[in-house]
Structure formats: structure tokens, C-alpha cells
Amino acid sequence: MKKIAGMLLVVLALAGVLWADSALSITGAGATFPYPMYSKWFDEYHKKNTGLLINYQSIGSGGGIKQVTEGTVDFGATDGPMNDDQLKAFQDKHGFAILHFPTVLGADVPTYNITGVDANLNFTPEALAGIFLGKITKWNDPAIASVNKDVKLPAEDIVVVHRAESSGTSYIWTDYLSKVSEEWKGKVGKGAAVNWPVGLGGKGNEGVTGTIKNTPNSIGYVELIYAEANKIPYGNVKNAAGIFVKASLAAVSAAAAGAAKEMPDDFRVSITNAPGKASYPISSFTWLLIPEKFSDATKRDAIKGFLKWALADGQSYAENLSYAKLPKEVVAKEVKAINKIQ
Amino acid sequence: MLTMTGVCALVAVSVLFFVLGYLVYHGGTSINWNFFTKLPAPVGESGGGLANAILGSAKLLLLASFVGVPIGFFGAIYLAEFSGGTIAFVVRYAADLLNGVPSIVIGIFAYSLVVHPFKHYSTLAGGFALGLMMIPITLRSTEEFLRAVPNALREAAMALGASKWKTIATVIVPAAYRGILTAILLAFARVAGETAPLLFTALGNQFWSPGWEQPTASLPVMIFTYAVAPYDDWHRQAWAAGLVLLGLILVINIVARAILSRGIAVPRT
Amino acid sequence: MATTTSTVPSAGPVAGSRSFLSRLREGDEIARIITSLFAASVVLITLLLVFELWQGSVLPRHKFGFNFFRTSVWDPIFDQFGALPFIYGTVVTAAVSLLIAVPLGIGAAIFLAELAPARVSDALEFFIDLLAAVPSVIYGLLGVFIVIPLMRQYIQPALKHSFGFLPLFQGPAYGVGFLTAGIVLAIMVIPYIISVSREVLLSVPRDQREAALSLGATRWESTWKVVVPFARTGIFGSIFLALARALGETMAVTMVIGNTPVISTSLFSPGYSIAAVIANEFTEATGDLYTQSLIELGLVLFLLTFILNGVARLLIVATSQRGSGLG
Numbered sequence: 042m043k044k045i046a047g048m049l050l051v052v053l054a055l056a057g058v059l060w061a062d063s064a065l066s067i068t069g070a071g072a073t074f075p076y077p078m079y080s081k082w083f084d085e086y087h088k089k090n091t092g093l094l095i096n097y098q099s100i101g102s103g104g105g106i107k108q109v110t111e112g113t114v115d116f117g118a119t120d121g122p123m124n125d126d127q128l129k130a131f132q133d134k135h136g137f138a139i140l141h142f143p144t145v146l147g148a149d150v151p152t153y154n155i156t157g158v159d160a161n162l163n164f165t166p167e168a169l170a171g172i173f174l175g176k177i178t179k180w181n182d183p184a185i186a187s188v189n190k191d192v193k194l195p196a197e198d199i200v201v202v203h204r205a206e207s208s209g210t211s212y213i214w215t216d217y218l219s220k221v222s223e224e225w226k227g228k229v230g231k232g233a234a235v236n237w238p239v240g241l242g243g244k245g246n247e248g249v250t251g252t253i254k255n256t257p258n259s260i261g262y263v264e265l266i267y268a269e270a271n272k273i274p275y276g277n278v279k280n281a282a283g284i285f286v287k288a289s290l291a292a293v294s295a296a297a298a299g300a301a302k303e304m305p306d307d308f309r310v311s312i313t314n315a316p317g318k319a320s321y322p323i324s325s326f327t328w329l330l331i332p333e334k335f336s337d338a339t340k341r342d343a344i345k346g347f348l349k350w351a352l353a354d355g356q357s358y359a360e361n362l363s364y365a366k367l368p369k370e371v372v373a374k375e376v377k378a379i380n381k382i383q
Numbered sequence: 384m385l386t387m388t389g390v391c392a393l394v395a396v397s398v399l400f401f402v403l404g405y406l407v408y409h410g411g412t413s414i415n416w417n418f419f420t421k422l423p424a425p426v427g428e429s430g431g432g433l434a435n436a437i438l439g440s441a442k443l444l445l446l447a448s449f450v451g452v453p454i455g456f457f458g459a460i461y462l463a464e465f466s467g468g469t470i471a472f473v474v475r476y477a478a479d480l481l482n483g484v485p486s487i488v489i490g491i492f493a494y495s496l497v498v499h500p501f502k503h504y505s506t507l508a509g510g511f512a513l514g515l516m517m518i519p520i521t522l523r524s525t526e527e528f529l530r531a532v533p534n535a536l537r538e539a540a541m542a543l544g545a546s547k548w549k550t551i552a553t554v555i556v557p558a559a560y561r562g563i564l565t566a567i568l569l570a571f572a573r574v575a576g577e578t579a580p581l582l583f584t585a586l587g588n589q590f591w592s593p594g595w596e597q598p599t600a601s602l603p604v605m606i607f608t609y610a611v612a613p614y615d616d617w618h619r620q621a622w623a624a625g626l627v628l629l630g631l632i633l634v635i636n637i638v639a640r641a642i643l644s645r646g647i648a649v650p651r652t
Numbered sequence: 653m654a655t656t657t658s659t660v661p662s663a664g665p666v667a668g669s670r671s672f673l674s675r676l677r678e679g680d681e682i683a684r685i686i687t688s689l690f691a692a693s694v695v696l697i698t699l700l701l702v703f704e705l706w707q708g709s710v711l712p713r714h715k716f717g718f719n720f721f722r723t724s725v726w727d728p729i730f731d732q733f734g735a736l737p738f739i740y741g742t743v744v745t746a747a748v749s750l751l752i753a754v755p756l757g758i759g760a761a762i763f764l765a766e767l768a769p770a771r772v773s774d775a776l777e778f779f780i781d782l783l784a785a786v787p788s789v790i791y792g793l794l795g796v797f798i799v800i801p802l803m804r805q806y807i808q809p810a811l812k813h814s815f816g817f818l819p820l821f822q823g824p825a826y827g828v829g830f831l832t833a834g835i836v837l838a839i840m841v842i843p844y845i846i847s848v849s850r851e852v853l854l855s856v857p858r859d860q861r862e863a864a865l866s867l868g869a870t871r872w873e874s875t876w877k878v879v880v881p882f883a884r885t886g887i888f889g890s891i892f893l894a895l896a897r898a899l900g901e902t903m904a905v906t907m908v909i910g911n912t913p914v915i916s917t918s919l920f921s922p923g924y925s926i927a928a929v930i931a932n933e934f935t936e937a938t939g940d941l942y943t944q945s946l947i948e949l950g951l952v953l954f955l956l957t958f959i960l961n962g963v964a965r966l967l968i969v970a971t972s973q974r975g976s977g978l979g
Contacts, residue, residue, distance in 0.1 A: 064593050066590075066592070066593055066597045068503065068504065068586075068597065068598055070586070070935075076426055077425070077426040077427055080425040080426045080589060081425040081426070083589070084424075084425045084589075087590065094590045094591070094593070096587075096588045096589060096590055096592075096597070096598060097589070098586050098587045098588075098598070100935050100936060101936050102936075103936035103937075103938055104935045104936030105936075106936075106938055107935065107936050107937060107938045108935065108936075110938070111499070111502070112502045113498055113499070113502055113503050113504060114503070114504070127938065130939075198824045200824060200826060205911035205912075205932050206932050206933055206936055207728065207933070207936040207937075207938065230729060232728075232729040234728045234729065234933075234936075235727075235729055236725065236726070236727040236729070236730075237912075240912065241826060241828065241910045241911070241912055241922045242910065242911030242912045242922070242924075242932075243611070243911070244611055244906075244911065244932060245611075245612075247608075247611065247612035247613060247614075248611045248612070250612075250613040251611055251612055251613040252828075254613050255800065255801070255804075255827065256804070256826060256827065257804075266427070267613070270427045270613075270614070271613045271614070362427075384872045384876070385763075385767055385871065385872055385875075387759060388759040388760065388762045388763035388766075388767060389763050389767065389768075390759070391755070391756045391757070391758075391759030391760040391762075391763060392759070392760035392763040392764055392768070392776060392846075394756060394760070395756060395757070395760045395780060395783070395842050395843070395846060396776055396779050396780065396783075398783065398839055398842070399779050399780070399782060399783040399786075400779075402783075402786060402790070402791075402794060405794065405798065406790070406794075409797075453690065454690050454693055454694060456690075457686065457687045457690035457691075458687065458690040458691040458693070458694055460687045461684070461687035461688050461690060461691040462691060464687075465683075465684045465687060465688065466688070466691070470691075473695060474691045474692075474694055474695055477694050477695040477697075477698040477699075478694050478698075479961070479965070480698050480958060480961075481694065481697065481698050481701070483896060483900075483957050483958060483961035484701065484900075484954060484957065485899070485900025485901075485902065485927055485953055485954070485957055486900070486902060487900070487902045487927045487930050487931055487950065487953075488701075488705070488900075488950045488953060488954050489701075490934075491704075491705070491708070491930065491934065491946075491947060491950045492700075492701045492704055492705070494934075495704050495708055496700075496704065515697065518694060518697070519694075522694060546679060546680050547680040547683065547684075548679050548680050548682075548683035549679075551683070572785055573785070575787070576786070576787020576788070576789065576790065577787065577788075578787070578788065578789045578902070578903045579788075579902040579903060579927070579931055582931055582934070582935070583934055583935055603787060603789045603903075606789050606790070606792075606793055607789050607792065607903060607907070610789075610792065610793050610796050610797075610907065611796065611907060618797075621793060622793070625789075625790050625793050628787065628789075628790065629786060629787070629790055632785055632786070632787065633782055633785065636781070636782055636785050637782075640778070640781075
């Protein structure tokens with residue numbers, strides 16, 4: 042009896058200790074594309090506001106959209122903007138709208154692991170589409186070799202790696218391929234989770250990077266920072282102006298320049314295959330999905346406070362992590378839009 | 384031919400030692416003070432730890448015990464002391480059914496029952512899912528140990544005028560306590576390593592999880608997340624976490640069996 | 653304790669010889685009710701689980717019907733969901749795992765039951781039980797860092813070299829795939845085969861062995877031709893049990909199978925299993941049809957393991973009854 046009483050006391054004490062931490066906790070989930078950025082942001086913001094914990098789980102853009110629509114998380118994150126059906130579904134379910142807020146700009150890069158090849162390969166849109174359609178199967182195929190004349194490409198099978206789950210990174214990639222390849226558009230289409238003709242599935246940007254790192258002669262698409270941080274080579278892509286461009290902050294910002302001037306009110310825009318000589322063709326904004334109304338005023342204020350910080354001080358962390366800052370015009374428009382959140 | 388069978392046995396056992404050895408080697412070199420005290424660092428930065436996952440797992444297991452142990456224990460008392468044949472059969476059948484359910488399906492069930500209606504992922508949901516998995520083990524094992532207590536004890540207590548529940552509380556359960564403790568410990572060890580049910584219930588958290596209604600990090604989920612990622616620092620931490628988790632589970636198993644092998648505390652007449 | 657009642661309480665579960673009031677007064681009825689509620693909750697939970705699985709999969713069941721099991725297209729964009737690749741992957745990996753685990757497991761069980769001295773047998777059994785306690789994610793961890801590189805660098809090329817004419821061993825060596833998942837699963841299910849088979853073999857009555865030996869059989873002949881066939885049904889039971897475990901395994905499989913819904917004759921090909929696809933896609937399945945299709949997959953898995961576990965139990969019980977009946 043005494044033992045049981047003793048254990049009970051320990052349990053209650055433990056519970057007391059754990060309850061005592063009454064910090065405000067907000068949960069968000071979604072894209073893995075900006076995860077390195079967000080994890081840094083939420084960590085820094087927590088240091089400035091110790092009473093606030095923003096817990097972000099990178100489960101993929103599809104997960105972010107679904108969970109915020111279900112209401113199981115407070116906000117979502119995606120690199121593929123919600124389509125009209127998804128917006129309507131949210132509106133129908135909650136009675137108010139969901140708002141998109143771009144946070145940073147990033148790039149999908151074709152990253153690869155070819156034995157004996159360290160160089161930055163050049164990829165034409167046709168080559169990329171062909172590889173991912175499964176029509177170009179060997180690394181020394183003329184479509185690749187012809188634009189990489191000074192690289193010795195092996196006669197090995199190409200191992201394609203794509204995302205296993207619903208992903209904004211996939212959305213950006215397939216959006217681009219749909220714009221540059223009629224065959225891709227008809228056969229596979231653009232979307233966060235498509236019926237991939239070939240390839241292995243990796244979970245999250247992390248999983249794809251890991252798979253490429255471990256699999257010789259593989260190619261996949263990941264957000265720029267994942268390739269850089271893990272020191273795997275990534276290729277240059279031929280843009281709409283015919284120039285092979287390597288993904289970089291400047292190239293991504295160049296791609297966004299046109300959209301910045303004509304940003305729609307709901308911030309949903311695609312900047313893949315953007316015009317301009319310096320533009321990197323597979324760039325994209327990434328968005329936070331914030332519901333228009335919050336029933337909990339403290340949560341609402343906390344999120345609005347965070348958004349304002351992210352659009353101002355937060356932007357200074359972006360370049361270190363290889364994300365491009367938002368164009369000034371977009372920031373100005375967003376700051377006004379924050380007031381829509383009630 | 385006979386030696387072939389010996390070889391088979393050797394292969395099987397050596398796998399265990401290999402698993403343990405590899406974990407000790409890789410995990411041991413990765414365990415440092417940071418691992419136990421620090422929170423995860425932002426993606427790509429090193430120096431973080433899994434302190435929140437350790438606490439998260441502890442909280443989840445505590446909750447699981449609150450669900451699994453009472454149902455298993457009191458249900459077993461009912462089966463062993465009060466019930467008739469058919470009802471006992473149905474309950475046992477249901478428990479065995481529950482035991483065989485793949486853990487991912489338990490995750491779906493816990494999601495539809497706890498996460499979806501209450502609109503958030505939480506430690507509660509994760510603890511509930513794990514608790515469900517504890518029920519069958521606790522129930523069946525406790526029932527067996529209660530049944531193993533000789534009738535002579537029951538009759539003696541009755542003869543002295545004790546009511547049934549008093550007999551159970553003061554005579555039978557204490558007599559079977561070693562077995563019951565073993566059952567609880569084994570159930571505990573079983574769910575300590577479960578990952579799949581937590582994926583849709585407790586989700587994850589890079590910070591401490593205050594209270595019980597927020598998502599929480601847990602060791603098994605962090606091992607999964609870190610293992611498939613490309614960062615070497617994360618791999619190290621996955622090994623360390625694997626070692627801690629496996630160490631915990633093996634210690635519990637060994638302790639449980641040791642308790643049992645000292646015999647059920649019933650004096651032999 | 654002083655006698656406070658005028659009737660002698662009965663010892664059995666049916667306390668019909670005392671009045672209801674006296675039982676109530678002594679707290680027995682309350683104890684009975686309380687404990688019965690807990691026991692009933694077990695049944696309730698199980699029923700609720702089946703109900704949730706059934707209700708939660710109503711859309712795809714009505715839309716696809718049995719075609720769900722015949723279609724191999726899994727396309728969330730066009731709302732086409734076919735379970736065939738996942739069923740295929742689940743079955744193939746389970747089959748590979750059994751092909752490896754059953755001979756090894758039964759061999760080890762025979763050794764432990766028939767040949768090893770009692771102390772060695774118990775000690776080894778102890779270790780094998782510990783193997784069964786290792787969680788799935790740890791096997792996954794080892795799978796990712798040890799088995800996959802091994803497969804990719806040594807085993808798959810070697811198999812391709814020697815047996816590449818078979819469609820089973822064709823295609824590029826990714827490291828991940830059906831074969832890798834099968835191997836990891838084999839390691840996970842061996843302990844179950846060994847412990848159950850060992851128990852079943854131990855329960856074979858001594859006279860069977862002695863009769864064979866007295867007729868001039870060698871040790872091996874007595875074991876292989878008399879004892880094992882006698883315990884045959886129980887051994888099959890252990891195999892079914894292992895199969896049920898292999899089918900439901902999630903984490904270790906999803907970390908090594910390649911997560912691609914394809915059906916291929918090659919064991920080197922990446923694939924997908926039911927449990928793995930649910931784990932990967934459940935939190936992000938947008939749209940009710942998608943989510944419910946995943947739940948229907950869960951229902952399928954549940955039914956499979958339910959049937960297998962039921963059959964397993966019948967077989968194991970049948971053997972032990974047979975053993976004790978003739979003892």
C-alpha cells in the first residue's frame with residue numbers, strides 16, 4: 042500500500058512539474074522545402090519570446106494543407122499554393138478563408154550522385170523531362186552529353202529519386218516540367234503527388250537527399266540548401282532565355298522580379314520558367330497558410346507578431362541558409378495583408 | 384544434419400549480438416552529455432540533443448500505463464475470479480484480436496478517435512494509442528498468473544470469512560504480484576519502442592512539450608526521422624537514441640524475467 | 653476477521669448461495685461490476701476499432717468495390733486508388749522473409765528442443781526472446797546503415813552475377829527493394845518461429861521419441877521423421893504467426909523498401925507495402941477519398957492479420973492438445 046501511495050505521489054509531483062510550464066504553444070506543419078529556414082526562425086523567435094513555442098513539423102506540403110484544413114494544426118506551410126478546390130474546402134469547413142503568406146524564395150535543384158563526376162552538369166528542360174519520364178535511361182545519353190562536352194559521363198543506368206509523399210517541392214518540379222514538356226503535362230501533370238513514371242521514393246527533402254547521397258548514379262530534385270549543406274553537386278538548368286543558370290540567391294531573385302510587380306492579392310503565383318536572362322527557371326515562393334480567423338486571441342496575436350518579425354528581421358537569416366529574401370514590394374503588400382487576420 | 388540445426392541456432396543468436404554490438408559501438412561513441420540535456424538544434428546545425436524526446440517518451444509511456452494497466456489488471460481479475468466461461472472467452476478473444484492488430488492500424492484508430500474530434504495532435508493521443516497496445520499483454524498475462532494461484536489459498540481465505548474482493552485484494556493479488564509486475568513490465572517494454580502509432584498522434588516537437596495536449600517528440604520517432612535524413616550529426620544522434628531505447632527495453636525485459644524466475648510467491652505446501 | 657454474516661460465502665465464481673444484499677454489503681457485487689466494466693471495455697474497444705475501420709473506408713468501398721484490389725494505379729491527382737501494388741509488396745516481402753526465416757528458425761528450434769542440453773537451450777531461448785523485444789525502428793536503423801549498403805555493394809551484384817538469368821534478380825542494384833525488406837523482416841520474425849516451434853517440439857510426448865529410438869532410428873531420424881511431423885501443425889502455427897507479424901511491420905519496411913508503388917518480378921525493384929504507404933501518406937492525404945482509401949488499406953491489413961492469427965492459434969492449440977492427449 043505504501044509503495045503505491047509513494048508512486049502516486051511521485052506521479053503527481055511529476056505531473057505538477059510538467060504542468061508548470063505554461064508557455065503558449067502553437068503547432069504548425071507542412072513543407073520540408075523551407076524547413077531549415079523555419080526551424081532557425083522558430084528557434085530564434087523563441088529566444089526573443091521565451092513564453093512562446095512555435096512547433097513546426099516538416100511532414101510535406103500536402104500534409105500541411107490537409108492538417109490546417111482539418112484544424113489539427115494552427116497553421117500550415119506549403120510550396121505549392123492551394124488550388125481553388127482546396128481553398129473552397131477550407132472555406133466550406135471553417136466558414137472563413139485561409140490566407141497565403143510568402144515567406145522566402147527558394148529553388149528546386151537537380152542534384153545527383155554520379156561516380157567520378159564532381160562537375161556542375163548542364164541540363165536542358167528536355168533532358169530533365171526525359172529523365173523523369175523514364176525515357177532517358179543512361180547517363181551518357183546524347184541529350185545530357187551533348188551539353189556537357191567536357192565531362193566524361195558513365196554508361197550507367199540513371200536512378201531517379203522523387204518524393205514519396207505529397208510535396209510542394211514536387212509541385213514546383215512538376216509545375217516546371219509541365220511548362221517545358223507537353224508530354225509531361227499530358228502524361229503526368231503538375232501536382233504535389235503525381236503518378237511518377239519511374240524512380241525511388243524518399244520521404245521529405247531530407248529523405249531524397251539521403252537516398253541520393255547513398256545511391257550511386259542517382260538524380261533527384263531538392264531544395265537548394267539541402268544540396269549545399271550536404272555537399273552534393275547540383276546542375277545548371279537552361280532557362281527560358283536559353284542560358285544555363287546555376288541556382289543562386291541572385292538567380293532566384295531575378296526569377297521573382299517579374300512576379301513582385303504583379304503579385305496577386307492572394308499571393309498565389311508560380312515563377313517557374315520565368316523570363317529573364319539571369320533567372321533560375323525552377324524557383325518558387327514558399328507560403329505559410331494562416332487561417333483568417335482565430336478563436337484564440339493570444340494565438341492570433343502571437344502569429345501576427347511572428348509574421349511581422351519574419352517579414353522584417355527574419356529575412357536577414359534567409360541568405361545564410363541559401364534562401365532568397367522576399368522582394369520589397371511583396372513584403373509591403375504582405376504587411377498590409379496581415380491585418381486581415383482576425 | 385544435426386550440426387546444421389546447431390548452426391541455425393548460432394546464426395539466430397549471433398544476429399542479436401551483432402545488433403547489440405553495432406548499436407553499442409555506434410551509439411556509445413555518439414552519446415554525450417548534450418544528447419541528454421539539449422533540445423534539437425536548427426536543421427543543419429550541430430550540438431543539439433534529444434532531451435525533449437526522452438522526456439516525451441517518458442510522458443507517453445506514463446500515459447500508456449494509465450490506460451493499459453488498469454484495464455488489463457482489473458479486466459484480468461474479472462476473468463480469473465468472477466466471470467463465467469462464455470464471457471471470458473469473448474473477452475480473451477477480443478484481447479487476442481487487439482494484440483494482433485498492426486501498430487499502424489492502431490495509429491489510424493487513435494487518430495480518428497482522439498486527434499480528429501479534438502482537433503489537435505497531443506501527447507494524450509499518443510499515450511492512448513500506446514496504452515491500447517499494452518492492454519492485451521497485461522490482461523492475458525495477469526489472468527494467467529492470477530489463475531496460477533492455488534485454490535487452496537482462496538478457500539482458506541473464504542473459510543476465515545473474508546469476502547471475495549477482500550480475498551482478491553489481500554491474498555490472491557499479493558500472491559501473484561511477481562507475475563503481474565512482470566506482465567506490466569513486459570507490456571511496457573513492448574510499447575516503449577513503438578513508432579508507427581505515434582506518427583499520427585503525438586506527431587513531434589522540436590521544443591519541450593508543455594502539459595499533455597501538445598504534440599511531443601519521442602525517441603522512436605526521432606530515430607526514424609534522423610535515420611532517413613542526410614545530416615551526419617542527425618545520424619549520430621539516431622544511433623545514440625537507438626542505444627538508449629534498446630538499452631531501456633532490454634533492461635526491462637531482463638528485470639522482468641528475473642523477477643519471474645524467482646518464483647511466484649506462494650509457499651508450497 | 654469476526655464473522656459478520658450469517659451465511660457461509662461460497663468459493664466459486666457463481667455466488668448464488670448468498671443473497672444479493674449480502675453480496676452488495678460486502679462489496680463483492682461492486683467489485684464484480686467494476687472489474688466487469690474494465691473487461692467489457694476491452695471488447696468495446698475492439699468492436700469500436702473494427703467499426704471505425706469499416707465506417708472510415710465507406711467512400712472507396714462504394715466507389716471502387718472489388719476493383720480496389722485489382723487496380724494497380726495509385727494516383728491521388730486523378731482520384732484513382734488501387735491497392736494491388738501494396739498488396740503485392742506486402743505479400744512478396746513476407747514471402748521472402750519466410751523463405752529465409754522458416755528453415756533457419758525451425759532448424760534452430762529443433763536444435764534447442766531436441767539436441768541442446770537444457771541449460772544451453774534455456775539460455776539461448778532467453779537471448780532469442782530478447783531479439784523479439786527489439787523494436788522495429790531499430791531494425792530499420794540497422795537496415796538503413798548496414799543492410800542497404802551491403803545489399804547494394806555486395807549481395808545484389810553477386811546475385812545478379814550468378815543468377816541474373818532469372819527475372820527475380822534483374823535490374824539495377826539500388827540497395828533498397830523487396831529483397832532487402834524481406835531480409836530485414838526475416839531477422840524480425842525468426843524469434844517467433846523459434847520460440848513457438850521450440851515449445852511445440854518440447855510438448856511432444858517422450859514416448860514418441862523413445863518408440864522411434866527403440867525401433868533402431870538414429871537421433872536425427874527420430875527427430876526429423878517422428879517428432880517434427882508430430883508437431884507439424886504447431887510448427888505451421890508458428891509460421892502463420894510469423895507471417896502475421898511480417899505483414900503488419902511498418903517502420904523497418906518503410907525504411908528499406910524504396911517507397912514506390914510498382915509491381916515487378918524483380919526482387920531488386922523498389923516497392924511499397926500496405927503499412928508503409930499508410931505511414932507515409934496518411935497525414936497528408938488531402939480529400940476524403942484519399943484518406944479513406946488509406947483506411948481501407950488498413951482494414952485489409954487488419955483482416956489479413958486477423959485471419960492469420962486465428963488460424964495460427966488453432967494450429968498451435970491443436971498440437972498441444974494432441975500432445976497432452978496421448979501423454
